[in-house]
Amino acid sequence: MSRVEASRVELLQGTLELLILRTLLAGPAHGHAIAKHIQRTSEELLQIETGSLYPALHRLEAKGWIIPAWELSNKGKRARFYRLTPLGRKQLVAERSKWETFSRAMGLILNSVDQETQ
Amino acid sequence: MNSFFRKLRWLAQRRDKEAELRHELQFHLDEEAEERREDGLAEDEARLAARRELGNLTVVEENTREAWGWTRLEQVVRDADYGLRQIRRNPAFFAIAIATLALGIGANTAVFSVVNAVLLRPLSYRDPDRIVTLSDFSKTGEAPTALSKQISIPDFQDWHAQSSSFEAMAYYVSREMAVIRGPEAEYARVTLVSPEFFHVFAIEPVMGRVFTTEEMKTAGSGAAMISYACWQSHFGGDPRALGQTIRAAGLRPIVAILPPGFQFPEKTDVWVSYVGPPGLRVGQNFRAVGRLKPRVSVGQAQTEMTLIAARLEQRYVDSNKGRSVAVTRMRDEMVGNVRFTLYLLLGAVSVVLLIACANTATLLLSKATARTREVAVRAALGASRQRIVRQLVTESLLLAFLAGAAGLLLAYGGSKALVALAPADLPRLAETGIDRWVLAFTLGMSMITSLLFGLVPALYASKVNLSDTLKQGATRLVSGGGMMRMRGVLVVAEIALAVVLVSGAGLLIKSFVALQNVALGFRPENVLVMRATVPAPPSVGIARTRQFFKDVLSQIGTLPGVLAAGVTMAPPGYVDSTGSYFIDHMPAQPDPAAPPVILSIVAPGTFAALGIPLKSGRDFSDSDALDRPFVAVVNEALVRKSFPNQNPLGRTIFCTFDSDQGMTIIGVVGDVRQRGPEREPMPECYMTYGQHAFNGLSLVARTTGDPNALAGTLRHLVRERSPDVPMKFMTMEAVLSENVAVPRFRTLLFAVFAGLAVWLAMVGVYGVMAYAVGQRSNEIGLRIALGASMSSVLRLILGQGLALAGLGLALGLAAAVASTRLLTGMLFRVQPNDPVVYLAVAVLLGIVALVASYVPAGRASKIDPLTAMRQE
Numbered sequence: 001m002s003r004v005e006a007s008r009v010e011l012l013q014g015t016l017e018l019l020i021l022r023t024l025l026a027g028p029a030h031g032h033a034i035a036k037h038i039q040r041t042s043e044e045l046l047q048i049e050t051g052s053l054y055p056a057l058h059r060l061e062a063k064g065w066i067i068p069a070w071e072l073s074n075k076g077k078r079a080r081f082y083r084l085t086p087l088g089r090k091q092l093v094a095e096r097s098k099w100e101t102f103s104r105a106m107g108l109i110l111n112s113v114d115q116e117t118q
Numbered sequence: 119m120n121s122f123f124r125k126l127r128w129l130a131q132r133r134d135k136e137a138e139l140r141h142e143l144q145f146h147l148d149e150e151a152e153e154r155r156e157d158g159l160a161e162d163e164a165r166l167a168a169r170r171e172l173g174n175l176t177v178v179e180e181n182t183r184e185a186w187g188w189t190r191l192e193q194v195v196r197d198a199d200y201g202l203r204q205i206r207r208n209p210a211f212f213a214i215a216i217a218t219l220a221l222g223i224g225a226n227t228a229v230f231s232v233v234n235a236v237l238l239r240p241l242s243y244r245d246p247d248r249i250v251t252l253s254d255f256s257k258t259g260e261a262p263t264a265l266s267k268q269i270s271i272p273d274f275q276d277w278h279a280q281s282s283s284f285e286a287m288a289y290y291v292s293r294e295m296a297v298i299r300g301p302e303a304e305y306a307r308v309t310l311v312s313p314e315f316f317h318v319f320a321i322e323p324v325m326g327r328v329f330t331t332e333e334m335k336t337a338g339s340g341a342a343m344i345s346y347a348c349w350q351s352h353f354g355g356d357p358r359a360l361g362q363t364i365r366a367a368g369l370r371p372i373v374a375i376l377p378p379g380f381q382f383p384e385k386t387d388v389w390v391s392y393v394g395p396p397g398l399r400v401g402q403n404f405r406a407v408g409r410l411k412p413r414v415s416v417g418q419a420q421t422e423m424t425l426i427a428a429r430l431e432q433r434y435v436d437s438n439k440g441r442s443v444a445v446t447r448m449r450d451e452m453v454g455n456v457r458f459t460l461y462l463l464l465g466a467v468s469v470v471l472l473i474a475c476a477n478t479a480t481l482l483l484s485k486a487t488a489r490t491r492e493v494a495v496r497a498a499l500g501a502s503r504q505r506i507v508r509q510l511v512t513e514s515l516l517l518a519f520l521a522g523a524a525g526l527l528l529a530y531g532g533s534k535a536l537v538a539l540a541p542a543d544l545p546r547l548a549e550t551g552i553d554r555w556v557l558a559f560t561l562g563m564s565m566i567t568s569l570l571f572g573l574v575p576a577l578y579a580s581k582v583n584l585s586d587t588l589k590q591g592a593t594r595l596v597s598g599g600g601m602m603r604m605r606g607v608l609v610v611a612e613i614a615l616a617v618v619l620v621s622g623a624g625l626l627i628k629s630f631v632a633l634q635n636v637a638l639g640f641r642p643e644n645v646l647v648m649r650a651t652v653p654a655p656p657s658v659g660i661a662r663t664r665q666f667f668k669d670v671l672s673q674i675g676t677l678p679g680v681l682a683a684g685v686t687m688a689p690p691g692y693v694d695s696t697g698s699y700f701i702d703h704m705p706a707q708p709d710p711a712a713p714p715v716i717l718s719i720v721a722p723g724t725f726a727a728l729g730i731p732l733k734s735g736r737d738f739s740d741s742d743a744l745d746r747p748f749v750a751v752v753n754e755a756l757v758r759k760s761f762p763n764q765n766p767l768g769r770t771i772f773c774t775f776d777s778d779q780g781m782t783i784i785g786v787v788g789d790v791r792q793r794g795p796e797r798e799p800m801p802e803c804y805m806t807y808g809q810h811a812f813n814g815l816s817l818v819a820r821t822t823g824d825p826n827a828l829a830g831t832l833r834h835l836v837r838e839r840s841p842d843v844p845m846k847f848m849t850m851e852a853v854l855s856e857n858v859a860v861p862r863f864r865t866l867l868f869a870v871f872a873g874l875a876v877w878l879a880m881v882g883v884y885g886v887m888a889y890a891v892g893q894r895s896n897e898i899g900l901r902i903a904l905g906a907s908m909s910s911v912l913r914l915i916l917g918q919g920l921a922l923a924g925l926g927l928a929l930g931l932a933a934a935v936a937s938t939r940l941l942t943g944m945l946f947r948v949q950p951n952d953p954v955v956y957l958a959v960a961v962l963l964g965i966v967a968l969v970a971s972y973v974p975a976g977r978a979s980k981i982d983p984l985t986a987m988r989q990e
Contacts (some may be wrong), residue, residue, distance in 0.1 A: 029143065029148075030142075031142065031145075031146055032145070032146045032149040032150065033149075035986075036153075043475075049173070049175065050146060050171060050172045050173065050178065051172070051173045051174075051178050051181065052177060052181075054139075054142070054143065054146075054181075054182045055178075055181040055182045055184065055185045056185075057185075058182050058185035058186060061185075062185055062186060073145075077145065077148070078141070078145070079145050080138065080141070080142045080145070099704075115789040
């Protein structure tokens with residue numbers, strides 16, 4: 001078995017949408033490919049549940065941040081490809097800076113020296 | 119907005135979207151499976167693994183759809199559609215459920231429409247909450263009556279001068295009196311008003327002008343305003359009505375026409391400026407109204423008026439001792455005595471609705487039992503409990519709304535019937551109708567009932583144990599322990615509620631019968647009453663009126679079909695005047711401890727005409743005139759009070775009516791319930807119209823046939839001789855019936871509601887028993903096969919039904935004893951814990967339960983053991 005059951009990380013609320021948007025920055029992709037890409041890029045730390053992936057995709061679509069189109073997959077099958085809209089691109093920038101601020105803040109606190117020494 | 123339209127577009131593309139979603143997920147599964155295959159799994163295993171990874175497909179689809187928005191609405195639509203299909207599939211079942219609920223909702227809506235019109239809707243004046251009444255009240259705690267609330271002008275003038283809470287304050291007195299325009303006379307309601315009267319109601323004439331100072335001052339010229347309705351009916355809406363002169367409490371020019379709809383008080387046609395003298399501080403003949411200044415509360419005004427009244431009490435001890443002022447919001451004052459009756463009826467009718475809900479709940483429970491398998495399948499396919507409950511509740515709501523719509527139709531007819539049945543003097547009754555508040559009430563009722571009857575079955579159904587239910591065969595879904603108990607509880611509750619209503623109705627009926635059977639002291643059958651007023655200036659009025667009635671009496675004696683006739687100031691059931699009396703001598707100082715007495719002026723022959731028995735002595739005669747010794751006839755109550763074991767004949771009685779002269783008692787007559795059938799007779803002193811003045815007289819004539827037939831003849835006779843005398847005819851029985859209109863109204867409605875309750879409870883018991891027999895048919899079959907006799911099976915089932923009824927009866931009687939105390943004030947010669955009534959209720963409900971369980975029991979006893987057991 002090549003698959004290693006790495007210890008998985010629960011996704012934080014709302015971060016799945018950010019990950020989807022970031023994934024689509026590289027170009028259009030269908031649901032399965034998005035899931036695989038996130039899994040692979042996170043070195044298998046993040047396992048995307050199909051049960052939440054599709055609702056999230058459709059939510060993003062409803063918000064107008066991504067737009068779907070039926071295209072042929074690389075194996076020649078019809079698949080629903082999602083593409084980032086300009087609105088989605090803007091949203092990605094905003095969400096991303098929010099996330100970076102948040103993670104920087106978390107880092108600052110968790111890595112502060114005086115706390116560590118006690 | 120943008121997203122709204124997108125959603126709307128999606129809604130249109132619904133079907134495509136569904137297919138796309140399925141395709142998208144299928145693609146995902148394929149990809150996943152292929153990946154697993156590449157990892158080395160076999161074809162089947164790979165597919166299975168992919169499927170497992172995805173989870174419950176239905177749930178994923180459902181969650182994704184939720185992301186589209188609208189799904190909540192769609193679910194409701196779909197559930198409602200499903201519910202409608204259910205209804206179409208079981209029309210009889212749902213017809214019963216809807217009819218039951220519609221009856222409950224309709225009855226509630228009808229009663230509410232009356233409550234809404236009479237009690238809740240604001241008065242149609244500007245700032246109605248600032249309009250208050252000011253009435254006199256005794257601090258000794260006597261129950262206030264319409265008469266005791268009246269006020270005097272001197273008191274009013276002090277209130278007006280000393281208070282600062284009011285923008286305007288006015289007094290008025292309203293009477294039905296003869297109004298003459300040209301040669302014709304007729305009765306009209308005339309209200310004499312003080313200057314600020316119209317300011318209180320913020321009313322201005324639609325045509326003409328307000329009263330001038332000259333027209334309003336004491337002994338001034340006076341003027342009249344007429345109602346819009348009167349202007350239309352009597353002047354044909356002709357503007358030339360202004361300036362015409364009418365005789366209403368004196369000759370008055372019409373100076374204004376008031377806006378349509380304003381007829382305060384009591385359908386007034388003519389308002390006349392009061393130009394009489396203020397009178398005495400004890401002359402409490404007026405009523406008062408006021409308009410509060412903005413931002414002054416009723417409480418503040420009351421505080422101020424209480425202070426002023428206390429000052430007056432100190433200053434005028436003789437007249438004002440023990441008296442104070444009550445400030446009441448006008449709407450509350452208008453409906454004061456019917457409020458409790460109406461709320462009671464609303465309470466009673468809501469109990470009917472509760473029973474209807476319980477009935478529907480048992481119906482739905484039986485459906486829920488049959489549906490457990492369907493629910494189990496849904497649950498197995500991934501529907502959440504919440505989702506299942508939501509669907510079942512949607513169905514209940516649908517049912518309730520259909521019932522609400524049907525109920526509204528019923529209420530439309532029902533409220534008309536209520537208005538027709540209700541006492542005519544119920545204030546604002548004519549405004550009853552279906553308005554938006556009534557609609558909102560019906561809507562709210564429907565929603566509440568859907569929760570009441572739908573939630574329990576829904577929760578039950580959703581609590582299905584999956585494996586148990588699916589394992590069981592199709593015919594025996596649930597052994598039904600819990601479900602059966604639930605139905606039992608509902609039926610017991612139904613019976614208990616019905617018992618409460620029937621007990622209340624029983625008490626009211628018994629009381630009403632007692633009220634009807636009370637000996638009134640006279641015979642009201644076939645008596646015609648004619649009121650007539652002879653217009654004349656006060657100086658000659660008494661003499662002319664006396665002559666008029668003398669003439670009528672002498673003429674009427676010759677008419678065929680007239681047995682006897684008389685004239686009285688106070689026909690039975692109506693008290694015109696009260697005072698106090700003294701025997702043998704008149705004290706120099708007024709004595710507050712003197713016994714009270716009802717004063718009546720009659721013509722000779724009146725006792726015979728009314729059927730009041732002469733117990734001893736003689737009736738008045740025509741020779742008892744002004745120039746002869748004054749004489750009086752007293753009733754037995756007076757004799758009991760003042761002449762115990764003595765002969766009253768020949769003794770002297772003093773009553774201050776119009777003279778201080780002593781009167782020799784010449785006769786004793788039986789007691790008449792002058793103050794209505796529910797009040798004990800009190801001492802009464804009759805005087806003859808030959809020797810005394812009077813306020814107004816009525817002719818009473820006893821006929822052989824229908825008294826109404828005499829009315830036409832009489833009207834013709836009088837018109838011919840005295841065209842300026844207005845007349846009004848009624849029969850004594852109609853007057854009496856009007857007297858008991860309120861108790862009749864509530865008794866009738868209570869009885870109807872109780873009847874509905876019993877009927878519904880009967881249906882409920884039948885339903886439960888029939889269901890129980892169905893459930894136990896193979897057990898019963900087994901019993902019969904093992905040799906149980908028909909009668910023992912009958913006993914078994916009847917016993918079960920009676921056990922339910924007995925429990926309901928016990929609970930209901932306990933609740934009834936506790937709650938019928940509310941009726942105490944409405945009962946006449948019946949105690950709220952009357953054992954006969956409760957016994958009758960117990961017997962009635964027992965019979966009802968017996969009848970309702972007899973049919974299923976009979977069916978059970980005829981069960982063919984073979985068939986029953988083969989069903990297994």
